[in-house]
Amino acid sequence: MASGFGTTGDPEAIVGRLRAFFASVLPEIDLEPDQDYFALGLVNSLLALELVTHVEKEFGIEVDVEDLDLDNFRTMDRIAAFVRGKLAAAR
Incomplete structure (x- = not known):
């Protein structure tokens, strides 16, 4: 489990780390936490795979x-x- 998230994770901290990921891969786009980047056409299959891998590594979870x-x-x-659900289930 990634440090700083405890057993349930802080939603704002999780979103903050996801914002950093998206800022690095889509620097020209400022996404809001509730924006559907798939519907907006911003995420292709390769970026989706990168996102899943990032989530696993960043938050110390396994995406089944x-x-x-x-x-x-x-x-x-x-x-x-x-992520919060996965961390809670790992307790």
Whole structure:
């Protein structure tokens, strides 16, 4: 588990780290936590794979095949909820 997240994770801290990821891969776009970057056409399949890998490494979780539902990853808010659920389940 990544340090600083405890067992449930702080949603604002999670979103902050996701913002940093998106700022590095989409520097020209300022996304809000509830914006659907897939619907906006900003994320292709390669970037989606990078996002999943980043989430695993950044938050010390494992994204299982059954977790690869687009709804878990379409916004930063949804990723934060997903990460919190995974961290809580690991308790």
